[in-house]
Amino acid sequence: MNTSVEICGVKMKNPVTTASGTFASGREYGEFIDLNRLGAVTVKGVASKAWSGNPAPRIAEVYGGMLNSVGLQNPGVDWFIENDIPFLREYDTKIIVNVCGHSEEEYVDVVKKLRGADVDLLELNISCPNVSEGGMAFGTDPKTAENIVREVKKYADKPLIVKLSPNVTDITAIAKADVNGGADALSLINTVNAMKIDIYRRKAVLSRKTGGMSGPAVKPIAVRMVYEVCNQVNVPVIGMGGISNGEDAIEFIMAGATMVSVGTANFTDPFATIKTIEGIEAYMKKYNVNDIRDIRGIV
Numbered sequence: 001m002n003t004s005v006e007i008c009g010v011k012m013k014n015p016v017t018t019a020s021g022t023f024a025s026g027r028e029y030g031e032f033i034d035l036n037r038l039g040a041v042t043v044k045g046v047a048s049k050a051w052s053g054n055p056a057p058r059i060a061e062v063y064g065g066m067l068n069s070v071g072l073q074n075p076g077v078d079w080f081i082e083n084d085i086p087f088l089r090e091y092d093t094k095i096i097v098n099v100c101g102h103s104e105e106e107y108v109d110v111v112k113k114l115r116g117a118d119v120d121l122l123e124l125n126i127s128c129p130n131v132s133e134g135g136m137a138f139g140t141d142p143k144t145a146e147n148i149v150r151e152v153k154k155y156a157d158k159p160l161i162v163k164l165s166p167n168v169t170d171i172t173a174i175a176k177a178d179v180n181g182g183a184d185a186l187s188l189i190n191t192v193n194a195m196k197i198d199i200y201r202r203k204a205v206l207s208r209k210t211g212g213m214s215g216p217a218v219k220p221i222a223v224r225m226v227y228e229v230c231n232q233v234n235v236p237v238i239g240m241g242g243i244s245n246g247e248d249a250i251e252f253i254m255a256g257a258t259m260v261s262v263g264t265a266n267f268t269d270p271f272a273t274i275k276t277i278e279g280i281e282a283y284m285k286k287y288n289v290n291d292i293r294d295i296r297g298i299v
């Protein structure tokens with residue numbers, strides 16, 4: 001049985017990675033799971049300098065998932081290079097670095113600093129809804145998205161994945177613009193703009209008022225978007241949004257995804273990535289699928 005997949009020449013032992021933002025560098029989950037089992041670890045957004053993110057409260061539970069407005073808190077690219085890369089390199093897994101910024105210059109700065117670093121793929125985060133400058137502001141207009149991808153791509157020495165926002169009318173227009181700009185692969189979806197109100201305190205639950213929703217309730221939206229994008233572009237797609245087990249993952253693969261990311265599920269079940277890998281294998285065994293590629297995009 002073959003579960004290995006390839007994204008832009010990088011071979012992964014299975015199609016499961018982590019969704020950026022839910023799995024800082026893997027240290028916290030390494031106490032529970034064997035990181036060697038993962039196809040790849042996709043780390044939390046890395047910026048040119050350390051950011052403290054948004055004020056609390058920045059997490060809220062909702063039916064079928066959660067809201068976050070973390071605001072891309074991270075220790076900065078220099079710290080990441082010095083501490084997280086050596087840590088992750090102790091494991092037999094690939095490293096995908098989510099790159100974030102407030103401006104084009106900041107994105108470029110991170111990518112320049114990562115030149116020559118021992119990582120496998122870069123994921124350009126132009127879809128975070130929780131920052132006033134950068135993030136989603138770059139990823140919801142096709143022309144702006146294409147321009148920033150083109151600029152960042154000039155400095156990238158690793159294949160460039162672009163992470164898409166679902167907060168658009170037509171996600172395929174953004175996907176095509178990113179590919180025109182030079183994206184080697186796409187990942188989707190980031191979180192869905194959302195809000196929760198505490199009716200007893202008569203105010204928004206999140207300090208920033210709105211945030212991004214993730215978790216099982218967004219899965220059908222994500223599957224639909226992955227399906228649409230896979231039918232419109234000719235680059236590999238990493239699908240995510242509410243995946244908690246092998247069956248969820250198979251849905252995304254049948255919609256056309258080459259890889260899948262497990263995100264919010266990690267917070268309630270630190271074994272969710274491993275269960276997803278084992279669930280994919282169990283499905284393949286039960287339904288005589290010899291190669292994961294045989295079911296990719298079959299819908």
Ligand code: SIN
Binds near residue numbers: 071072127
């Ligand atoms: C955040 O840090 O605000 C979440 C990350 C993201 O939405 O990309």
